[in-house]
Amino acid sequence: MxxxxxxxxxxxxxxxxxxxxxxxxxxxxxxxxxxxxxxxxxxxxxxxxxxxxxxxxxxxxxxxLRRKPPRPTDIWHLDEAVISIAGEKHWLWRAVDQDGYVLDEIVQMRRDTKAAKRLLTRLMKKQGMAPKRIVTDKLSSYGAARRQVMPRVEHRSHKGLNNRAENSHLPLRKRERVMQGFQSVGGLQRFTSVFSAVRNLFxxxxxxxxxxxxxxxxxxxxxxxxxxxxxxx
Incomplete structure (x- = not known):
């Protein structure tokens, strides 16, 4: 408890x-x-x-805060956004469901299969079940990671299908401008975890x-x- x-x-x-x-x-x-x-x-x-x-x-x-219970019919939309932290490029990997609810997000230094696999592994652990489908952009790392972590899950890869995940970055972009950027990886990770939990609720x-x-x-x-x-x- x-x-x-x-x-x-x-x-x-x-x-x-x-x-x-x-x-x-x-x-x-x-x-x-x-x-x-x-x-x-x-x-x-x-x-x-x-x-x-x-x-x-x-x-x-x-x-x-209350969390949305996972369902086997859920569709996960995955996307990554570049974030400058103290002048250095990092990537914020995010997953949202079909309703735009943020499931998880993680700050990483790379944009490759290892990073995509880490996101999928975290999602499986937190959600406790696989989704019906994942939707991503054309980044090949998603497909390679999906084959390792959830090989039986359907994967649709198309730029136009992933607007829900891409749009989920917009509120944080606004906050980034107000805050004039982030100073550390830990600071960004802490902020996004609270920011998304509050946004999910309201x-x-x-x-x-x-x-x-x-x-x-x-x-x-x-x-x-x-x-x-x-x-x-």
Missing amino acids: TKPISYKRHRFPSQIIAHAVWLYFRFPLSLRLVEEMLFERGILVSYDTIRRWGKKFGPAYARR VPPHSRQSALATHLHRLQAMGAWKAAAGVLA
Whole structure:
């Protein structure tokens, strides 16, 4: 069982800490903008304190957020995006399902079969089952890795079929610009794990929904967030 989150030795109440972390990971805001938004509400806290809260509590919240149960009918869309970290090129490998839900992502230095195999192996371990199909771009490394890790799974390789995975990179690209890049591999890996968990929770499915359904989805998401942060009234 996951241990409850402890806010001991923190001067600010848990509700303020959780709200600041939510603002930072949910919206394309810099730390200084979050600081300013809290100041408007009469909360005087430095942007560096908010950064430390995000680093400490963000991963803990993400581990407690509800996860989408895997299904044998799932389709995995895989893609990789180049990310500059301290001036050096790295690759962020990401997998999303047919609904755009981020399943996993991993930062690696290479764009080859070994890197693709590592992503697939992690996915199989985390999901506990193979998908119905994987969809990728034309990178041959995916096919080689798939034959080693899940040889019986159907593989479709086509640039036009993989828009769902490619589009999943866009929200992080916006954050990358706001944050003016990432300084370390570990920092990027930590940020993306929390960022995607929060986005998975709050962004409604791609299917068209009524305004009422969207409102209910947001209420449920906020309830799940507060439960994960341990700040339910």
